[in-house]
Amino acid sequence: xxxxxxxxxxxxxxxxxxxxxxxxxxxxxxxxxxxxxxxxxxxxxxxxxxxxxxxxxxxxxxxxxxxxxxxxxxxxxxxxxxxxxxxxxxxxxxxxxxxxxxxxxxxxxxxxxxxxxxxxxxxxxxxxxxxxx
Numbered sequence: 143x144x145x146x147x148x149x150x151x152x153x154x155x156x157x158x159x160x161x162x163x164x165x166x167x168x169x170x171x172x173x174x175x176x177x178x179x180x181x182x183x184x185x186x187x188x189x190x191x192x193x194x195x196x197x198x199x200x201x202x203x204x205x206x207x208x209x210x211x212x213x214x215x216x217x218x219x220x221x222x223x224x225x226x227x228x229x230x231x232x233x234x235x236x237x238x239x240x241x242x243x244x245x246x247x248x249x250x251x252x253x254x255x256x257x258x259x260x261x262x263x264x265x266x267x268x269x270x271x272x273x274x275x
Contacts, residue, residue: 149195149209152178153186157195157205158214158221166201213274223274229267236260 149157159172167175173183187203190196197206214221239257243249 152182153190156183156186157190160196160203160205161221162219164219166199166204168202171202223271225267225271229264229271232260232264232267236264
C-alpha cells in the first residue's frame with residue numbers, strides 16, 4: 143500500500159518512530175524524543191489511529207499496519223531513507239576507486255574522473271538526505 147498522499151511530515155516522523163521502536167511508546171515519550179509538542183503528537187497519533195496505521199495499547203501506541211513507505215527501506219527494525227543508501231553506495235564505490243588508484247601507483251585520467259564523479263554523487267545524495275530531515 144502506498145501512502146504518498148496520506149502520510150507525510152510530522153505524521154510520517156511519528157509513524158517511523160513507532161516502526162523503529164521495539165516496544166509501545168507513550169505520547170509524552172514520542173514528543174520528547176522527536177522534540178515536538180505533546181498536543182501535536184497526540185493529534186497525529188489520533189489521525190494515524192483513525193487510518194488504522196497505529197493502535198493504542200495499555201502501554202501507549204504501536205504500529206498496527208506496516209506500510210510500504212515510498213522513499214524508505216525497512217531493514218529489520220531500522221527505517222532508512224533511500225538517499226542514505228545511494229550516498230553510501232557511491233561513497234563505497236569512490237573508496238574502492240581510490241584504493242585502485244593507490245595500488246596502481248599511476249594517475250589515470252579515467253580513474254580520476256570516476257573518483258570525482260562518485261564523490262560528487264555521494265555528496266549530492268548526502269546533502270539531499272539532510273535537506274529532507
